[in-house]
Amino acid sequence: MNRLRAIGKWFDDRLALGRLYDQSLGHRIPFSSSSWWYVFGSATLLCLIIQLVTGVCLALVYVPSPDQAYASLEYLDYEQPLGWYLRGLHFWGSNFMVALVTIHLVQIFLFGAYKYPRELTWMVGSALFLATIGMAFTGQTMRFDQDAYWGVEIIVSILGRLPLVGEAATHLLQGGPIVGAETLSRFFTLHVFVIPATLIGLLVIHIRLVLVLGISEYPEPGKVVDPDTYADEYEQVVERTGIRLMPEGGGKDLVFSALVLMAIVLCAALIGPKIPNGPADPSLIHTVPRPDFYFLSLFAAFALMPPDLESFVIVYVMPLAVVLLFAVPFISRGGERHPSRRPGAVILVILVLTGLFTLAWEGVVSPWSPEMDAWSGVPVQPRFVEDRSPLEHMGATVLQAKQCRNCHALDGAGGKRGPDLAGVATRLTEDQLIRQVLQGGGNMPAYGNHLSPHEVSALVAFLTTLHAEGQAPARDSASWARSARESPGSR
Amino acid sequence: MKEKPLLLAFVLVAALGCDSLPGRPDPADRYQRPSEVEDFALLYATHCSGCHGADGRNGPATNLGDPLYAALADPVEVRRVIAEGVAGTPMPVFAQTGGGTLTEKQLNILAEGLKAGLNGSESASRLRGAPPLTAKAGVRGQASTAQLARGEQAYATYCARCHGAEGTGGASGGSLLEPAFLGLVSDQALRTTVIVGREDLGMPGWQGAGERPMTAAEVSDVVAWLGSHRSSAGDAASGVSIK
Numbered sequence: 155m156n157r158l159r160a161i162g163k164w165f166d167d168r169l170a171l172g173r174l175y176d177q178s179l180g181h182r183i184p185f186s187s188s189s190w191w192y193v194f195g196s197a198t199l200l201c202l203i204i205q206l207v208t209g210v211c212l213a214l215v216y217v218p219s220p221d222q223a224y225a226s227l228e229y230l231d232y233e234q235p236l237g238w239y240l241r242g243l244h245f246w247g248s249n250f251m252v253a254l255v256t257i258h259l260v261q262i263f264l265f266g267a268y269k270y271p272r273e274l275t276w277m278v279g280s281a282l283f284l285a286t287i288g289m290a291f292t293g294q295t296m297r298f299d300q301d302a303y304w305g306v307e308i309i310v311s312i313l314g315r316l317p318l319v320g321e322a323a324t325h326l327l328q329g330g331p332i333v334g335a336e337t338l339s340r341f342f343t344l345h346v347f348v349i350p351a352t353l354i355g356l357l358v359i360h361i362r363l364v365l366v367l368g369i370s371e372y373p374e375p376g377k378v379v380d381p382d383t384y385a386d387e388y389e390q391v392v393e394r395t396g397i398r399l400m401p402e403g404g405g406k407d408l409v410f411s412a413l414v415l416m417a418i419v420l421c422a423a424l425i426g427p428k429i430p431n432g433p434a435d436p437s438l439i440h441t442v443p444r445p446d447f448y449f450l451s452l453f454a455a456f457a458l459m460p461p462d463l464e465s466f467v468i469v470y471v472m473p474l475a476v477v478l479l480f481a482v483p484f485i486s487r488g489g490e491r492h493p494s495r496r497p498g499a500v501i502l503v504i505l506v507l508t509g510l511f512t513l514a515w516e517g518v519v520s521p522w523s524p525e526m527d528a529w530s531g532v533p534v535q536p537r538f539v540e541d542r543s544p545l546e547h548m549g550a551t552v553l554q555a556k557q558c559r560n561c562h563a564l565d566g567a568g569g570k571r572g573p574d575l576a577g578v579a580t581r582l583t584e585d586q587l588i589r590q591v592l593q594g595g596g597n598m599p600a601y602g603n604h605l606s607p608h609e610v611s612a613l614v615a616f617l618t619t620l621h622a623e624g625q626a627p628a629r630d631s632a633s634w635a636r637s638a639r640e641s642p643g644s645r
Numbered sequence: 646m647k648e649k650p651l652l653l654a655f656v657l658v659a660a661l662g663c664d665s666l667p668g669r670p671d672p673a674d675r676y677q678r679p680s681e682v683e684d685f686a687l688l689y690a691t692h693c694s695g696c697h698g699a700d701g702r703n704g705p706a707t708n709l710g711d712p713l714y715a716a717l718a719d720p721v722e723v724r725r726v727i728a729e730g731v732a733g734t735p736m737p738v739f740a741q742t743g744g745g746t747l748t749e750k751q752l753n754i755l756a757e758g759l760k761a762g763l764n765g766s767e768s769a770s771r772l773r774g775a776p777p778l779t780a781k782a783g784v785r786g787q788a789s790t791a792q793l794a795r796g797e798q799a800y801a802t803y804c805a806r807c808h809g810a811e812g813t814g815g816a817s818g819g820s821l822l823e824p825a826f827l828g829l830v831s832d833q834a835l836r837t838t839v840i841v842g843r844e845d846l847g848m849p850g851w852q853g854a855g856e857r858p859m860t861a862a863e864v865s866d867v868v869a870w871l872g873s874h875r876s877s878a879g880d881a882a883s884g885v886s887i888k
Contacts, residue, residue: 228675231670231675232672232675238668238669238670239668239669242668421668423666423667423668424666424667424668425667425668426666426668426669427668427670429670429674429676431676432676432678433676527691528695530691530692530693530694530695530737531690531692531694531695532694532695533694533695533699533704534695534696534698534704534705536698536703536845539698539703539704539846542819543814543819543820543826544819544820544821544823544830545820545823545825545826547705547706548705548735548825548826548829549705550696550705551696551706551735552735552829554695554696554705554735555696555735555736606828607825608824608828608829609825609829611823611824611825612825612826615823615825
């Protein structure tokens with residue numbers, strides 16, 4: 155024992171480990187900040203470590219060239235023992251990291267922890283947030299499958315619209331005038347060298363700031379931050395109630411990190427990695443490429459935005475949002491910290507999150523993208539075939555053949571770009587149906603020149619049968635008379 | 646010493662266990678280029694089920710799922726129809742050479758699959774006396790007055806009870822004479838429907854339409870009679886599909 159201690163002391167004399175501990179893991183934090191609300195930062199750090207370790211392992215197999223990237227992922231998925239699991243860990247690690255860094259940011263914002271003297275901590279944190287997003291963004295491109303195209307396309311179209319530097323920036327990122335072989339190398343370099351190095355550098359500063367300025371005490375309603383007195387007050391709080399971060403204060407961090415680790419390990423084992431959905435070959439793209447979940451809201455925003463608004467958003471709104479993010483601590487530098495005294499901040503968070511989630515949901519449903527195979531691959535359900543005449547059957551076949559189904563679902567099955575046609579006859583009369591089909595309108599192409607008179611008759615005959623059970627079809631007086639004339643014998 | 650086998654067993658179980666975790670990508674989900682798909686069921690589901698129904702039945706277009714269809718179909722003709730489509734009708738061209746999406750190999754797989762039967766094939770013993778599913782060349786097109794009269798007769802015998810005395814719809818079948826219907830359907834499709842029937846929709850085939858099975862001549866006659874109601878000779882479907 156004594157011998158061990160002597161060896162320890164020998165090292166401590168030289169490395170000053172004891173002092174290092176006192177200033178880092180052993181530094182004193184206010185008792186109140188050992189809270190379940192304060193665990194997200196350390197959990198994000200855990201994710202980063204997982205990403206670094208799994209990322210290095212993946213890099214041993216991954217080949218960053220367009221013709222081999224996809225194949226090397228398939229090799230990991232299907233051949234290399236547990237290669238799929240490695241991919242799963244990296245995939246879920248990234249999902250959790252994006253989620254946790256976002257929660258961390260929101261929590262800091264809600265608790266007013268960015269206020270004096272932690273402005274710089276917030277700014278570096280914001281940069282870390284952006285770097286994490288950048289990692290996720292370039293990471294999904296590494297799959298280099300059809301979905302990866304989305305990432306490349308969107309970033310290129312964003313950069314391309316920046317004034318002055320636009321063209322040069324896209325050229326730099328793509329490694330040429332178009333998305334090509336060089337592009338993947340550029341994204342790879344960003345993903346494994348440039349952004350991680352930046353991220354680690356920023357993280358060192360971030361942690362240094364946390365250690366120097368101390369962890370903010372748990373906010374109390376009525377207690378205001380005054381830049382003139384805050385430092386002294388904080389020192390007193392630590393003096394009075396301070397505990398060591400490790401081992402006393404950090405127990406909750408350890409527990410939460412363990413839970414996150416377990417969640418990642420389980421998600422990777424039970425759900426697994428995202429299977430690449432086909433090589434990024436433009437001639438193969440059958441469906442609209444779709445990003446990973448954290449970009450669904452951006453994806454939806456760009457899909458839903460009127461095209462003439464896009465440039466405005468890219469050139470003004472997005473940079474402004476970033477500037478605002480960094481400026482937060484200067485916009486509200488002191489004052490109350492507790493959320494109950496800052497309704498504006500709470501409302502802002504609710505608004506932004508609701509907006510993001512709504513858009514993300516739209517992104518999941520993506521009603522704007524037609525379903526390319528519906529016309530031949532989504533059956534007309536038997537209940538729309540039963541009890542219908544030969545002409546009406548023909549109409550249903552025309553509906554498929556003219557690919558109306560790619561935009562229009564029948565009772566939920568089919569494209570979602572136009573309204574579901576299952577109850578259309580309850581809404582529209584025969585004449586209105588004819589007009590809609592011939593003239594189109596409201597994002598529907600006009601079919602006047604692409605349908606023969608017979609096809610129109612058959613189509614409309616089928617559409618008029620599509621009314622909800624027990625509900626009368628929409629009719630005008632003329633069609634009542636017509637059908638009364640025509641009906642003897644026919645059903 | 647004793648632990649060794651135990652340890653080995655543990656490692657084995659762990660390794661096997663990991664391999665069967667639900668997160669492990671299933672090679673069956675592996676992305677295939679559409680042109681590499683060689684599974685009949687998948688090809689049928691993606692390219693044909695939209696019109697012909699999920700299992701070939703209960704769809705708006707020709708009943709390809711009836712075991713009777715499988716037994717009677719001529720695979721060469723089936724392959725030709727899939728490749729070239731039926732001009733003037735909603736049946737599209739599928740061969741890549743004609744602007745479609747299917748390779749020659751896939752066309753073969755589909756034709757063979759349909760011949761084998763989406764729901765099995767009718768046994769030969771029940772097919773005795775079946776009219777040929779594909780009409781012979783030259784049988785139709787210039788139907789004589791005599792043939793039309795025989796066709797009308799056959800209609801009254803076999804079809805009127807459901808489709809109405811006039812052919813414009815009756816107790817349990819809709820109108821067969823709507824110009825738009827006749828204008829978009831080929832004689833071959835009418836023929837297939839009369840012979841195979843649409844059991845899925847309550848229409849019997851050639852054996853069950855009347856008191857005795859229809860003869861080959863009666864089938865041709867009734868199709869000619871229906872065809873004679875087309876509104877104009879220019880109707881796209883009136884001269885196609887039969888070689």
